[in-house]
Amino acid sequence: MRATSSWASTPDLSRGRLHEEQSGTVRGPRDAFQRDRDRIIHSISFRRLRHKTQVFMAPDGDHFRVRLTHSLEVAQIGRTVARALGLNEDLTEALCLAHDIGHPPFGHAGEDALEAALAGRGGFDHNGHTLRTLTELDRPYPSWNGLNLTWETLEGLAKHNGPIAAPEWALAAADAQFPLELDRWPSLEAQVAALADDIAYDNHDIDDGLRAGLLSLDQLMQVPMIAEGWRRVEAKFPGVPARRLIGELIRSQIGEMVNDLIASTQARLAESGVETPADVRAAGRCLVTFSEAMREAERGLKRFMYANLYHHPNQMAAAEAAHGVVAGLFAAYAADPAQMPAEWREALPAEEPWRGRHIADFIAGMTDRYAIARYQEVVGPIALPEGF
Template sequence: MVRPRAPWAADPGMSRGRALPEAPSPTRTDFQRDRDRVLHSSAFRRLRHKTQVFVYHEGDHYRTRLTHTLEVAQIARSIARALGLDEDLAETIALAHDLGHAPFGHAGERALDARMREHGGFDHNAQSLRVLTRLERRYADFDGLNLTFETLEGVAKHNGPLVGASPSMTEVAERAGVPLGGHATAEAQAAAIADDIAYDAHDVDDGLRANLFALDELCDDPFLADILAEVDARHPGLDEDRRGPEVVRRVITRLVENAIAEGARRIDAADPQSVEDVRSAGEATIAFSSEMAEAERGVKRLLNARMYRHARVDRVMDDAAGIVTDLFDRYFADPSALPPEWEREGRATGHARAVADFIAGMTDRYALMEHRRLFDATPELR
């Protein structure tokens, strides 16, 4: 069922606006304009060569940050459409949510955070906001992309209210005018739950493809076991190349349908009359049911044990973290090793933060190239 536009949906005609006011577009809403700016950004293109779980040269069929982001955007639009939300805002937040990821995924993020501990820390959500408000420099009139408040709020609150957020997130959110308390729009919440759905389903797919675990090992998780039994009952004797994808698409379907049903239940119970009612609600408006939330945590536990902590993945990610650490230490100790524009950036924003910004913007392969330029030996990451 597709609901008509809801009174609690974000309305581009009622946006809180941009930091620098601009004349409206005659052909696009403000949220559509935000989406287009994200899609045309340099940071978005770099996602193609940034790690999701497997580094880029391990195979062409594994997810990258770019393909993950596109999958999140598709799921976010589906949820938004079903609940009468603004699809364009949900899509925009989904497209922008990972722009601040460092090379080599969470291993690169942890390495940068360790080196930035005395300088405000590093986390990719805060870095995404820095990209959108400062680091993209494509326009004559402003730094960043000058996006609407609603998009910036949605990216900042990708994981919920910012109470207890890292110092780096607190600083950049306050500078962007995003309050720390309260929820973001329902569209932002749709993008956030879409991120979880995409992670769960597609990491199962990539883990199977990489032979980190066998399909029948999914039976160790009750939710996945039930889905596998459903596939086997409907398609007895199905070959493994099709059996795995059948499981994955059913995982997506069940999670999406549950998020829509639970979102509709919470909306009906709370009866919000405006987007401000969603922001001030005591709980998330778009969420899994309690039973599905526990099932989804079970999938994450299985992936954590069988994939993210697999010896093969750990070995590569340890080497990758070492590359990021080496680069930070060299640039921090020797600013002349940085490109001239980043040396100048360090004088304006602080040397450590400029180094972190420079490294965070690297693709995996550029980080490897820089490491080979600056050091005698570079790990192969295999």
């Protein structure tokens, strides 16, 4: 659906792509942002998300979320909000689908291991690696590296969480190649994608935590917004067993947060006086926001989730094992690059920091299960926590 507001991003006014493309290569009647979305969906890096950690590492249950399903859920929420605000849905969807492409195996545990491995070489940041993957490492086209996405998509991925004063090396390299105005706020579509991500994982991680038995309903009642939502659900469906109401709780809470975000953003846009995408970038502040009450409630939920799920002893044990896998792989490949696949071994730079960064590029692209298999191959057996 085309955007209906003056402050929406417009594909016809895109700042273009780094590499000029001949019009005769366009396949199908799609605009620039639709093509970006489709390039992301068809990319190898997007497909690999189906075997990368969301919350539970290398989950042995079919019903837990992974990076791929999370990204799809973010995209659904993002499109809903974008439509209500009259924004460009295709750009919003592209940003939502691609926002986690730079995550290494095992989520934040893998990221911490690569950050440590690249100490003194610039470190590792999954957001910067998203840009590196989409502008350099994915190579489906014969004439250039990367997917050659539009400026608006790259800008939104670089700074969907806000301006960046000190970009790390991967993001700085992407910015040097195609300047992204990192010191300014991004489009409204990018701001929507950021909060759609929060809404998705705030709620779906509850669902997965309950499914895994690491959270209980009694624990969740400590969170005021959840307790209030649970009372509404029980009143609406009296006598229905609790296990049948969990899905309704999650759905209703997502709805509450989406409706609050839309109403609060509409009011903020009205008082801001912005009329164009350029006005949005010059506003000097985030314009897509929750109300103050919802913001505080959401922060309380996050604090609960960190204390009771993300830092649960089972999760910490899994994170420690995952950190060991990634760190062990990096050490093994650094000591003996001959163990890397031929295409990666043959392209290995001779000098640091690029030599270490190249090894990290290879590891960051791995799925959880591929990383475990390669560890067992080049390092040796590893004892993984139950359910890993």
